[in-house]
Amino acid sequence: MDDNNGAIFEQGSQSIKIPVPVYIRASASVVGTKEGQGPFGSLYDMVGVDDKFGCDTWEQAESTLQKEALQLAIGKAGLQKQDIRFLFAGDLLGQSIASSFGLGSFQIPLLGLYGACSTCGLSLTAAAVMIAGGMAQHAACVTSSHFASAEKEFRFPLGYGNQRPLSATWTVTGSGAFIVSSERSGSDRAMITGLTVGKIMDYGLKDSMNMGACMAPAAADTIYRHLCDFGRTPSDYDRIITGDLGSVGQKVLFDMMRERGMEIDKVHMDCGIEIYDQSQDAHAGGSGCGCSAVTLSAYILKQLEEGKWKRVLFVPTGALLSKTSFNEGQSIPGIAHGVELACCK
DSSP states (O other): BOOTOOBBBTTTTTEOOOOOEEEEEEEEEOOOOHTTSTTTGSSSSSEEESTTOSSSSHHHHHHHHHHHHHHHHHHHOOOGGGGGEEEEEOOSSSSHHHHHHHGGGGGGOOOEEGGGGGGGHHHHHHHHHHTTTTSOEEEEEEEEEHHHHHHHHHHOGGOOOOOOOOOOOOOOEEEEEEEEEEEEEEEEEEEEEEEOOOBBBBBOOOTTTHHHHHHHHHHHHHHHHHHHHTOOGGGSSSSEESSSOHHHHHHHHHHHHHHTTTTOOOTTTEHHHHHGGHHHHHHHHEHHHHHHHIIIIIIIIHHTTTTSEEEEEEEEOOOOOOOHHHHHOOOOOOOEEEEEEEOOO
C-alpha cells in the first residue's frame, strides 16, 4: 500500500516499513528494589524504597508504577498530558487493572492492549502506525509488571513458600513509559523505522515454570521473518534484543535460528538475562511486561541516543496463558513483536 508520496508501508509478508519519521521523544523507567540493585540500577529514573510504593496492595503498587512512569515521560518530553492524543497501555493482570486504575486520572483516550510480556513491543507498534498515518502528533505507550501481583495472579501466594525450578524466571517489578512523536525535538532518543507483527506460535509446551522455552519459537519466527521481509542479515544490527527468554529460552532461540540457517549469537541480547546479575538469585533471568520496557528505556535507548549503536531489532516476547487455561491443561502459546529502532544522529 502506498501513501501520496509513494512510500511503501507493507514490507514482505508481515512487516511494516515506516515511511515518515517516527521518534521516541522521551521515556521513563520506574522499578522496584531488586531491580534497583541490578546492573542497570543507576540508569533507572526512579527506584522505589519499598515494593508497595506506599500502597496497601500489590496491585495498587503496580498502578502507581505506571502513573509515575507516564508522568515522568511526559515531563521529560516537554509536553503536557493534553498534548498526548492517544495512550496505548496494558499489563499482566486480569482486565488490565494496573493500567485502568493507574492511568485513568490522565484522561487521555486509551487503547488497552494485551500482549503479555510482549506488550511494550505491541504498544510501540500500534503507536508508530498511528503516528505514521497522521492520526496523532504525540502518543504514549505504557506497560508494567510486579513480582508479587504476578505471583498472586498466575502462580502461588507468596506465603506458600514454593520452590522455584532453575528454568523459572523472576517477574520484574517495573514500568516503562514512552512518548512517540511525529515531530523532531532535537533530543529524541531513537527513531522507529520498521515493524514486524508476530504470529501466535504454539509448540504444545505446558510448563509455566519454563516460560523461556514457551516463548522462544515466537521470537525465532518473528526475527527470521523480519530479516527476510527487510532483506537483512543479523550482522546488519548492532543488537537483536529479545524480551525475557532468559538463559533457557536463549539456547532454544539459538538452535531454532540455526535450523533456519541464521546465526544470531554474536549480536543477541536478552533483557531478562541482563536485568539481574548472578548474585540476585533470579534463576533463568527476568520476565514480565516491565522487563523489556524498563531495559529499553534505561539501557537500550541510551546506547542509541549516544550513537554507540546505530540500529537494533527489539523483540519483546509474551506467553499467552491465563490461570484458567493453565488449570485446564492447555498449552502455552507465545508471541513476539519486532520493533526496529535507529539512532537519530
